[in-house]
Amino acid sequence: MSRSSQRIQVIDSHTAGEPTRVVIAGGPELGCGSVADQLKLFRERHDRFRSAVVNEPRGSDVLVGALLVEPADKSCACGVIFFNNVGCLQMCGHGTMGLIVTLAHLGRIQRGEHRIETCVGVITATLHADGSVSVQNVPSFRNAKAVSVDVPGIGKITGDVAWGGNWFFLVEQHGQRLELGNVEQLTDFTWRIRQAVNAQGFPEIDHVELFGPPKSAAAHSRNFVLCPGKAYDRSPCGTGTSAKLACLAADGKLRAGETWVQESILGSTFTGSFRWEDEATGRILPSVTGTAFVTGEATLLLDENDPFCWGIRL
Numbered sequence: 455m456s457r458s459s460q461r462i463q464v465i466d467s468h469t470a471g472e473p474t475r476v477v478i479a480g481g482p483e484l485g486c487g488s489v490a491d492q493l494k495l496f497r498e499r500h501d502r503f504r505s506a507v508v509n510e511p512r513g514s515d516v517l518v519g520a521l522l523v524e525p526a527d528k529s530c531a532c533g534v535i536f537f538n539n540v541g542c543l544q545m546c547g548h549g550t551m552g553l554i555v556t557l558a559h560l561g562r563i564q565r566g567e568h569r570i571e572t573c574v575g576v577i578t579a580t581l582h583a584d585g586s587v588s589v590q591n592v593p594s595f596r597n598a599k600a601v602s603v604d605v606p607g608i609g610k611i612t613g614d615v616a617w618g619g620n621w622f623f624l625v626e627q628h629g630q631r632l633e634l635g636n637v638e639q640l641t642d643f644t645w646r647i648r649q650a651v652n653a654q655g656f657p658e659i660d661h662v663e664l665f666g667p668p669k670s671a672a673a674h675s676r677n678f679v680l681c682p683g684k685a686y687d688r689s690p691c692g693t694g695t696s697a698k699l700a701c702l703a704a705d706g707k708l709r710a711g712e713t714w715v716q717e718s719i720l721g722s723t724f725t726g727s728f729r730w731e732d733e734a735t736g737r738i739l740p741s742v743t744g745t746a747f748v749t750g751e752a753t754l755l756l757d758e759n760d761p762f763c764w765g766i767r768l
């Protein structure tokens with residue numbers, strides 16, 4: 455090993471097929487501010503660290519990173535900064551489930567409720583006896599109903615804009631086959647929608663979500679979710695499911711306490727439900743449950759002499 459190699463300890467997991475890499479040691483010094491403050495520093499000064507951890511040749515476009523940080527709120531078990539192939543995520547549902555099974559694997563937490571500080575607020579994650587994890591996510595809401603956009607090469611597409619910890623454009627009517635064998639077409643289709651929605655006054659939209667009938671009789675809906683770096687979510691997407699619950703609640707299609715089983719493009723599922731935070735404004739408190747498994751323990755080596763030390767970036 456070269457003398458200049460930096461060592462980063464990670465634990466890999468997957469949640470309903472979507473991978474998470476938790477950085478447990480070797481991360482940058484980000485001070486002792488809130489996680490939102492630490493995220494600002496991470497974005498400004500350590501973007502190459504982000505790329506080194508999740509991008510090729512050590513990772514891939516699909517991988518979501520989760521950097522464990524010191525929480526400012528001392529009632530929290532930890533703070534976390536989520537990131538992907540192109541930048542930082544504000545929240546991540548599948549990543550939180552991956553983080554919880556990772557902390558349990560390390561013996562740092564036991565069954566029960568754990569508060570976690572994210573850059574968009576404190577969330578609570580519950581590790582159940584059967585190993586599943588429920589994420590009580592940040593308050594979620596629909597921002598705009600039935601927004602129509604002219605998508606070049608496709609035509610008029612109508613969808614809802616909603617917040618579930620990330621910003622989503624949710625589309626029911628699209629004429630696409632939600633099949634694993636069709637992901638190239640779905641990726642192109644949703645990428646075009648994202649660009650058109652962003653250009654038409656919703657620049658904050660980072661994810662696009664298509665819905666269709668489920669394959670499993672136990673599920674209520676199937677989805678395809680395009681992430682900001684053009685990878686599709688293998689899981690049903692925790693923040694995307696929260697945004698969906700907010701839309702269902704706003705339309706009166708799901709009542710508080712009822713469950714919604716969201717199937718992913720892989721057929722894996724998350725079970726969601728909500729409580730009202732404020733019925734008058736349509737703000738809900740979503741809870742999303744899924745299962746994650748630890749898949750690896752590793753030490754990443756960063757050798758400055760390696761031309762791809764900081765990952766392959768666009």
Ligand code: PYC
Pocket residue numbers: 472518543545546547548549620681687689690691692693694
């Ligand atoms: O589960 O919230 C989620 C998520 C966001 C991006 C990938 N997964």
